[in-house]
Amino acid sequence: MSLVVSPYMTILNCTGVSHTVFYLLGIPGLEEKHMWISIPFFISYVMALLGNSLLIFIILTRSSLHEPMYLFLCMLAGTDVVLSTCTVPQALAIFWFHAGKISLDRCITQVFFVTSTFMSDSGILLAMAFDRYIAICYPLRYTTILTHMLIGKIGVTILLRSFGTVFPMTFLLKRLTFCKSNILPHTLCEHIGLAKYSCNDIRVNIWYGLFVLISTISLDVFLIIVSYMLILRAVFRIPSQDARHKALNTCGSHVCVFILFYVPGIFTTLAQRFGRHISPHVHILLANVCIVAPPMLNPIIYGIKTKQIREQVTHVLFPKEI
Numbered sequence: 430m431s432l433v434v435s436p437y438m439t440i441l442n443c444t445g446v447s448h449t450v451f452y453l454l455g456i457p458g459l460e461e462k463h464m465w466i467s468i469p470f471f472i473s474y475v476m477a478l479l480g481n482s483l484l485i486f487i488i489l490t491r492s493s494l495h496e497p498m499y500l501f502l503c504m505l506a507g508t509d510v511v512l513s514t515c516t517v518p519q520a521l522a523i524f525w526f527h528a529g530k531i532s533l534d535r536c537i538t539q540v541f542f543v544t545s546t547f548m549s550d551s552g553i554l555l556a557m558a559f560d561r562y563i564a565i566c567y568p569l570r571y572t573t574i575l576t577h578m579l580i581g582k583i584g585v586t587i588l589l590r591s592f593g594t595v596f597p598m599t600f601l602l603k604r605l606t607f608c609k610s611n612i613l614p615h616t617l618c619e620h621i622g623l624a625k626y627s628c629n630d631i632r633v634n635i636w637y638g639l640f641v642l643i644s645t646i647s648l649d650v651f652l653i654i655v656s657y658m659l660i661l662r663a664v665f666r667i668p669s670q671d672a673r674h675k676a677l678n679t680c681g682s683h684v685c686v687f688i689l690f691y692v693p694g695i696f697t698t699l700a701q702r703f704g705r706h707i708s709p710h711v712h713i714l715l716a717n718v719c720i721v722a723p724p725m726l727n728p729i730i731y732g733i734k735t736k737q738i739r740e741q742v743t744h745v746l747f748p749k750e751i
Contacts, residue, residue, distance in 0.1 A: 448611035453529035467524035473725040474517040480728030481506035497575040509724035520616040536618035545591040552587035
């Protein structure tokens with residue numbers, strides 16, 4: 430028996446038939462507004478590419494910025510470019526050309542790269558919190574502790590952790606038989622969102638997804654909070670008020686990025702868990718905000734709040750006026 434539920438195709442409802450092609454609808458319920466919704470998506474993507482590429486260029490080409498804080502920022506900018514590129518162009522293709530067709534293998538590949546890149550972002554934020562902790566609590570040993578060799582090892586560890594924890598998801602998805610709908614009401618593929626369209630028992634997927642969340646993102650948040658509690662304790666022991674203000678000011682950019690990265694994700698999780706009466710398009714818009722906003726705003730935050738970055742950006746963009 431077949432039911433036509435979309436202008437894209439007819440969905441087979443027969444047990445044993447496993448779909449190898451899926452169709453992303455974008456933001457269901459707002460199809461008529463897709464063209465308008467695409468405008469902030471496009472602007473945010475262009476800003477993310479330009480801002481993060483400029484940050485990477487400046488940090489790599491200016492020897493004065495080859496310090497731990499800026500090297501971690503360069504890593505963050507790189508992962509932000511990857512995260513944006515894995516998601517926004519596909520969303521724009523759906524909004525502009527209704528090009529939502531995606532193969533199962535490509536869908537699973539997107540799950541892998543989006544999830545692992547998101548985890549890499551989280552790991553880099555933890556590394557940046559560690560950097561601020563060493564800089565404030567052990568300023569005399571800062572350069573001897575955070576050597577370029579250690580920074581490289583931290584970067585490799587973050588990548589290995591991200592790829593290693595997400596890689597099993599690809600096998601957990603490949604083992605499934607997708608005999609339900611192949612219409613995905615989203616702008617991108619995600620682990621449980623894809624798994625729930627299978628006819629198999631997906632409890633392993635759910636429990637493994639929970640394990641990954643707790644062992645990576647949740648652990649990172651906990652350790653970042655602990656590091657800032659230790660930083661605050663050290664700062665308030667400084668007798669000079671000016672020194673306290675200067676120490677706290679060095680953490681301002683990281684705290685803003687930390688809030689921007691994690692808070693929308695927390696709201697999205699709470700909305701999915703408790704917001705059963707919230708329209709589906711609200712859930713999808715929130716999920717997209719988590720992916721679109723940080724890569725666009727991170728370079729702006731660091732450009733405004735970090736004097737060294739601001740000076741180098743001005744020197745690159747307006748060389749004749751310096």
